[in-house]
Amino acid sequence: xxxxxTSLLIVAFVLAMAGCGGSGGTAATQPAATSPQGSAGTPxxxxxxxxxxxxxxxxxxxxxxxxxxxxxxTQIFDRLVELDADMNLVPTLAESWDIKDATTTVFxxxxxxxxxxxxxMTAEDVKYSLERCIASxxxxxxxxIISEINVIDENTVEIVTSEPCSxxxxxxxxxxxxxxxxxxxxxxxxxxxAPVGCGPFKFVSWELGGDITLAAFEDYWAGASPIKTxxxxxxxxxxxxxxxxxxxxxxxxxxxxxxxxxxVEANPxxxxxxxxxxxxxxxxxxxxxxxxxxxxxxxxxxxxxxxxDFITLTFNGNATDASNxxxxxxLMGYAPDLVxxxxxxxxxxxxxxxxxxxxGFSCTLYVQDAQIYKDASVALQEALRQIGITVEIKSxxxxxxxxxxxxxxxxxxxxxxxxxxxxxxxxxxxxxxSLGASGNRTFYVVPxxxxxxxxxxxxxxxxxxxxxxKQIQAIVAEDVPLYPxxxxxxxxxxxxxxxxxxxxxxxxxxxxxxxxxx
Amino acid sequence: xxxxxxxxxxxxxxxxxxxxxxxxxxxxLTPGDPVQLYLGDNYSQEAHDQIxxxxxxxxxxxxxxxxxxxxxxxxDLGNTYSTKRxxxxxxxxxxxxxxxxxxxxxxxxxxxxxxxxxxxxxxxxSLTDNASMLVALLGVSMPNFWLGIMLILLLAAxxxxxxxxxxxxxxxxxxxxxxLSANSLATITRMTRSSMLEIIRQDYIRTARAKGLRxxxxxxxxxxxxxxxxxxxxxxxxxxxxxxxxxxxxxxFSWPGIGRLLVDAIKLKDTxxxxxxxxxxxxxxxxxxxxxxILYAFFDPRVKAQYK
Numbered sequence: 001x002x003x004x005x006t007s008l009l010i011v012a013f014v015l016a017m018a019g020c021g022g023s024g025g026t027a028a029t030q031p032a033a034t035s036p037q038g039s040a041g042t043p044x045x046x047x048x049x050x051x052x053x054x055x056x057x058x059x060x061x062x063x064x065x066x067x068x069x070x071x072x073x074t075q076i077f078d079r080l081v082e083l084d085a086d087m088n089l090v091p092t093l094a095e096s097w098d099i100k101d102a103t104t105t106v107f108x109x110x111x112x113x114x115x116x117x118x119x120x121m122t123a124e125d126v127k128y129s130l131e132r133c134i135a136s137x138x139x140x141x142x143x144x145i146i147s148e149i150n151v152i153d154e155n156t157v158e159i160v161t162s163e164p165c166s167x168x169x170x171x172x173x174x175x176x177x178x179x180x181x182x183x184x185x186x187x188x189x190x191x192x193x194a195p196v197g198c199g200p201f202k203f204v205s206w207e208l209g210g211d212i213t214l215a216a217f218e219d220y221w222a223g224a225s226p227i228k229t230x231x232x233x234x235x236x237x238x239x240x241x242x243x244x245x246x247x248x249x250x251x252x253x254x255x256x257x258x259x260x261x262x263x264v265e266a267n268p269x270x271x272x273x274x275x276x277x278x279x280x281x282x283x284x285x286x287x288x289x290x291x292x293x294x295x296x297x298x299x300x301x302x303x304x305x306x307x308x309d310f311i312t313l314t315f316n317g318n319a320t321d322a323s324n325x326x327x328x329x330x331l332m333g334y335a336p337d338l339v340x341x342x343x344x345x346x347x348x349x350x351x352x353x354x355x356x357x358x359x360g361f362s363c364t365l366y367v368q369d370a371q372i373y374k375d376a377s378v379a380l381q382e383a384l385r386q387i388g389i390t391v392e393i394k395s396x397x398x399x400x401x402x403x404x405x406x407x408x409x410x411x412x413x414x415x416x417x418x419x420x421x422x423x424x425x426x427x428x429x430x431x432x433x434s435l436g437a438s439g440n441r442t443f444y445v446v447p448x449x450x451x452x453x454x455x456x457x458x459x460x461x462x463x464x465x466x467x468x469x470k471q472i473q474a475i476v477a478e479d480v481p482l483y484p485x486x487x488x489x490x491x492x493x494x495x496x497x498x499x500x501x502x503x504x505x506x507x508x509x510x511x512x513x514x515x516x517x518x
Numbered sequence: 519x520x521x522x523x524x525x526x527x528x529x530x531x532x533x534x535x536x537x538x539x540x541x542x543x544x545x546x547l548t549p550g551d552p553v554q555l556y557l558g559d560n561y562s563q564e565a566h567d568q569i570x571x572x573x574x575x576x577x578x579x580x581x582x583x584x585x586x587x588x589x590x591x592x593x594d595l596g597n598t599y600s601t602k603r604x605x606x607x608x609x610x611x612x613x614x615x616x617x618x619x620x621x622x623x624x625x626x627x628x629x630x631x632x633x634x635x636x637x638x639x640x641x642x643x644s645l646t647d648n649a650s651m652l653v654a655l656l657g658v659s660m661p662n663f664w665l666g667i668m669l670i671l672l673l674a675a676x677x678x679x680x681x682x683x684x685x686x687x688x689x690x691x692x693x694x695x696x697x698l699s700a701n702s703l704a705t706i707t708r709m710t711r712s713s714m715l716e717i718i719r720q721d722y723i724r725t726a727r728a729k730g731l732r733x734x735x736x737x738x739x740x741x742x743x744x745x746x747x748x749x750x751x752x753x754x755x756x757x758x759x760x761x762x763x764x765x766x767x768x769x770x771f772s773w774p775g776i777g778r779l780l781v782d783a784i785k786l787k788d789t790x791x792x793x794x795x796x797x798x799x800x801x802x803x804x805x806x807x808x809x810x811x812i813l814y815a816f817f818d819p820r821v822k823a824q825y826k
Contacts (some may be wrong), residue, residue, distance in 0.1 A: 057600050064600075065558055137565035138557060208603075208611030209774035210685070235683050235772040239667060243675045243682040399550020399787050406554070437554060438561065 045516045046228040048498070051241045051253040055234040056212065059203060060192040061178035062129075064138040067507050070175040071254070072212055072232050074508040076116075077178035077197030080107055080126065081169055082510075083420065085275075085502040087330035089169055093121065093179055093198070102164035102460055103147075109155040114219040115181040116202040123157040128182040130159070139176035142424065164458035166465055170421035175508060200225050200512035210234075226515040245270055245493050251516070252494040252501065254509070258316035264493045275503040276320060277490040278328045279418040280425075283365075283380060284442045284482035289411050291363065296355035298480045302341035303348035304387045305380070311486050314375040318491070322484035324477045326429050329487070330505055331422045332462065333469030339477035348387040360388025366410040369395045376414050406437035413441060416488070420506050422469050423457050430476055444481030519815070519822075526808045530801065537800045538590070538793055542583050545789045552599050552787040573599050586793070595797070596790040598783070605794035609776060613798065615685055616775035619767070620760035622695035627702040628753060635710025635749075639718060640737055650707055657704025666697040666770040683772035694771040698764045702756035709752045713745040720744075746817045754810035761806070762799040 054068035061073045080094040091097075094107040113121040127149045134143050145168075148160035161168060171177065184196035195203050198221070201214035214230040233250060235241045238257035242264060244250045256264065256272075264270045285292040285301070292298060311319050323336030352360060365380060367373035374395065381391040391412070396404065405413050417439065419425035428439030430449050449472050456468040476482075490503050501514040553570045554561075570576055577585070589596060595605040634654075638647040673693060674682035681690045717723065718741055726740045727733075765777035776795055783791040815822035 063602075064556065137561075137568040140565065141561055144562065207774075208608060209615070209779065233684060233772075234774075236769055236778070237772070240670065240683045240770060240772055243670050246675045247678055247682055249681055249683065397550065398785065399552075399555050400548075402554050403549055403551050437566075 045251075046226060047231070048227045048229070048252065048511065048514065048516065049231045049233055049250045050511070051233050051235045051244050051250040053234070053236055053238070053241070053255050055209070056232075058192050059195045059206060059212070061175050061180070061195075061197075062133050062136045062139055063192065065141075065174075065176055070508045072214075073178065073195075074175050075199055075201040075214055075230065075511050076195055076203055077175070077180065077199045078113075079175070079177050079179060080109075080172050083170070083173045083504070083506065085504055087420070087505060089173070093126070097169070099460060100158070102458060103161045104158060105168060106152070106156060106158045109157065110221060111155055113198050113221045115184065115196055115198045116217055117181055117184050117196045119181055119183050121179065121181075121198050122154045123151040124154075125182045126157045126179055127151050128185070129179045130177065132180065132185065133176050133178075142171045142174065142176065163454075164460070166457055166459060166462070167421040167423045171424075173420070174506075200510075201230050220512075222512075225512050227511065230511055242493065245495070248495070251498050252492060252514075254492055256491055256493045258318035260493075261318075261491070269496055270493055271496045272491060272493050273501065273503050274318075274489050274491040275505060276329060277418065277488045277507060278330060278420050278505045279416050279488045279507075280322050280326050280328060280484050281314075281319070281376070281414070281416040281486045281488060282322070282326065282482045282484045283376075284413050284415065285480075286408055286411055286413075287442055287444045287481050288408055289363075291357070291361055292411060294355045295479055296351045297357065298483070299341060300348040300351035300355070300387055301384060301389065302480050302483045303344045303351065304389075305341075305383045305483070305485070306343040307485055310376070310379050310383070313379045314372060315486060315488065319486040319488045322487050324480075324484055325473050326417065326425055326476075326482075326484050327422055327469070327473065328419075328505065331419070331425065333422050333456075333466040333473075335470040335473045337477075338470070338474040341480075341483075345386045352387055352389075357388075360390065362390040362392065363411040364394050365391045366394050366396070366401060366405055366413040368398050368401045370398075373414055380412075380414065402437070405441045408436070408441070408443055410441075415441070418507065422465075423453065426469065426472055427453050429482065430472065442481040444476075444479070446475065446479075449475060519812075523808065523812070526804075526811070530804055533804060534797055534800060535587070537796055538587070539583065541793050541796045542586065542789070543579075545787065545792060546579050546582075548787075550787050552789070555786050556599060586790075590797075595794040598791040599788045600783075600786050600791070605790050608779065608791060609794055609798055612774055612776045612779050615773060616761060616764075616768075616777065618691065619694055619698060619764065619773060619775060620757055622691050623699035623702065623760055623764075624753065624757045626695055627699040627706050627756065630699075631703045631706030632710050632749065635707045636714060636737065636742065638707070638711040639714030642715065647711075651711075654704040654707040657700045657707075660700060661766075662697050662700055662764075663766040663770050665700055666694070666767055669693050669697060670770070685774055690771075694764075694767050694773050697771070698760055698767045702753065702760070705752050705756060706749060710745065710749050713748045714741055717741045717745045743817060747814055747821075750810055750813050750817070754806050754813075758803040758806045761802045 052071055056069040056072045057064055057066060058069050059073055061077055078093050080092060081089050082092045084090050093110055093113060095110045097105055097107045099105050109123060115121060130149050134140050134146060145161045145163060145165050146159055147162040150158040152158055178197060181196040185191045188194055200217055200220045202217045204213040204215050206212045212232040216225045216228045218224045235244055241253040242256055242260040245253045246267065261272060264272050285298050287293050307321050324340060325336055327334045365377055367377045377393045381393060384391050404410060417425065417428060428434050430444060431440060431453055432445045432450050434440045435443060452468045452472050456465040459465050490507060492503055494501060497517055499515055503509055553566050556569055557565060597604055598608055634650040638650045641647055670682045673679050680693050684690055723736060723740055726736045765781055768775045768777040780795045783795060
């Protein structure tokens with residue numbers, strides 16, 4: 001009997017320990033990371049651990065456009081041009097560029113830039129990379145307008161668009177336009193397992209379901225990063241990211257929950273950075289619906305919403321008023337509050353009565369079943385109840401939500417959109433080109449807006465483009481097919497000795513420029 | 519005995535076919551388009567058609583299922599929609615972590631739960647009994663994600679004894695294993711206690727005592743062995759559930775196991791990955807049940823006789 005019990009316990013023990021030695025060794029927590037000091041006397045830490053909420057799907061930039069993927073990819077690859085933290089265009093792999101005519105831009109490449117595999121970057125690599133991007137359905141959405149990429153000489157490349165495209169440079173800053181090594185990509189069948197770029201960090205390893213490790217690229221054209229080892233660690237729960245910061249397990253943690261801000265700020269070993277993102281949350285109305293097709297009804301709803309209360313309830317204050325435009329303050333042509341709807345219940349009721357609904361009506365509100373949507377839907381339900389509109393909340397998973405709203409099954413819906421250029425934002429929201437799945441889920445179509453969008457894209461006169469974007473914003477602010485409510489803040493928590501880190505409104509923060517200690 | 523094991527293993531085939539068909543049907547019937555999830559908010563119709571073709575989503579339902587079964591029989595569970603890597607690669611990169619966590623949790627549950635149950639039964643209504651029943655009650659009632667967060671706050675954030683997240687050796691296994699074991703520990707304690715209490719009142723136990731046997735011999739040799747069957751059953755079932763991926767615990771502790779993978783796969787409607795995971799879980803569950811049945815035979819000769 002004793003033997004049996006003992007053997008049972010041994011079996012359980014062996015099962016418990018099985019593999020403990022396996023992957024355990026690789027991550028044996030680094031003593032350096034647990035003592036965040038780096039002050040005089042101790043040698044500065046050169047390993048940086050970043051906690052991210054979602055694991056990348058790929059480390060090849062040309063397969064799928066997701067934030068999770070790009071947050072890692074952006075460190076490995078450089079692009080022709082980049083946006084700095086204030087959203088200004090800065091030359092990167094292209095030292096300069098000339099706009100030859102409305103459809104042709106010539107890029108002069110930086111000379112002597114090395115890839116991680118030692119090859120020199122040339123115009124051939126640029127042509128290859130952009131063509132690779134355009135050929136990939138998962139990322140080519142913004143680049144189908146490119147019709148030709150011509151190599152002029154080793155360090156000069158010309159990009160021709162099928163129609164004039166004033167926002168081409170902005171699109172080339174996106175991670176999908178990353179420049180990959182042609183030699184490396186052509187010589188392997190699985191570039192995703194061994195990506196080669198010319199960014200500040202090179203790929204070292206990626207354990208499935210585990211950490212991604214990068215190392216400083218010593219021959220980086222702008223100088224090697226003082227961070228020699230960069231680890232991305234997936235921690236899905238926001239509270240766990242905060243705790244990992246507190247225990248010193250990670251140096252930087254992305255996207256903390258607003259409820260943890262106070263904890264982090266109160267901790268002398270930690271600090272926070274926040275900035276306004278390019279993500280705007282809005283409530284949209286399906287204008288094909290007989291009731292919601294009436295402008296007065298939509299305006300009445302806008303009057304019923306107290307935006308400040310809404311932001312407090314839904315975002316815990318971690319957002320700011322969207323000022324009745326879908327453009328974030330960084331974008332060219334940003335024109336806030338061209339028409340405003342004060343919080344005024346009586347006015348809302350009057351407008352409803354004018355539209356023929358003195359006693360209100362009932363309608364559906366489609367949302368996804370995640371916390372932010374739940375909070376928002378309840379706040380909106382209560383706001384609209386004040387003017388007599390009974391809202392039935394329909395909560396569903398993300399897949400169902402995107403599919404239902406792109407088919408127009410909804411009346412109202414709550415959603416967000418992130419963009420770094422005015423054309424992609426306004427076109428996705430208000431153009432006939434993008435009805436349904438491409439972004440226009442209100443099905444609001446005004447031919448004049450489409451004309452102005454095309455004209456703004458075509459002009460090389462940025463003042464004229466700004467003026468056109470302003471006119472579009474004025475029309476939609478008056479018609480309110482959708483009501484922009486909040487611009488979300490982006491935040492990052494870090495150890496107090498992490499310096500030089502900048503938040504990028506596009507959400508994919510570059511680690512290059514960050515160092516530990518003075 | 520071997521015949522019995524073989525027979526049970528053969529029964530796996532209809533089980534797997536049934537499970538895969540049900541999951542395949544559910545994944546096809548639920549709304550949501552995997553291509554749309556793959557492409558995000560903005561895409562062109564051409565891109566949609568191209569990806570849809572690549573993923574083989576244009577065939578009718580039954581053809582897709584038949585193709586799946588045909589390939590699966592040859593050991594090919596297909597590639598995932600999201601990462602395009604083989605499903606088996608994705609699963610087996612994470613399965614060891616889940617086995618490790620489930621094993622550690624089971625070990626802890628048995629190592630603590632059984633002794634607690636035995637003591638409670640032997641000293642019924644004593645302080646120990648009441649205390650361990652209280653612990654057991656707490657164990658079953660506490661949601662384990664909450665317990666996990668509390669342990670993280672106390673032992674990781676405040677005292678800094680254990681890491682809060684990830685899979686980095688033995689230390690990082692402790693908190694998730696304790697969290698995951700709370701429920702099974704409670705079940706095993708209660709099961710051991712009630713099973714022992716029933717046995718302890720049997721005539722043969724009185725006989726054993728009357729013979730003048732030492733109390734420890736009475737308890738361990740005569741009572742516990744006979745009380746083992748329900749204990750093994752519940753421990754095995756708990757282990758089976760834990761192997762199916764402790765979704766919440768894996769998420770709270772950022773544990774890179776298959777539970778988290780399954781949740782992500784369902785969110786992305788990644789049918790081949792969901793199917794692969796469910797099949798792996800079904801196989802592990804069946805195999806564990808088989809092991810339990812074999813263990814019965816070791817503890818109870820009467821059962822062994824039936825396996826002939």
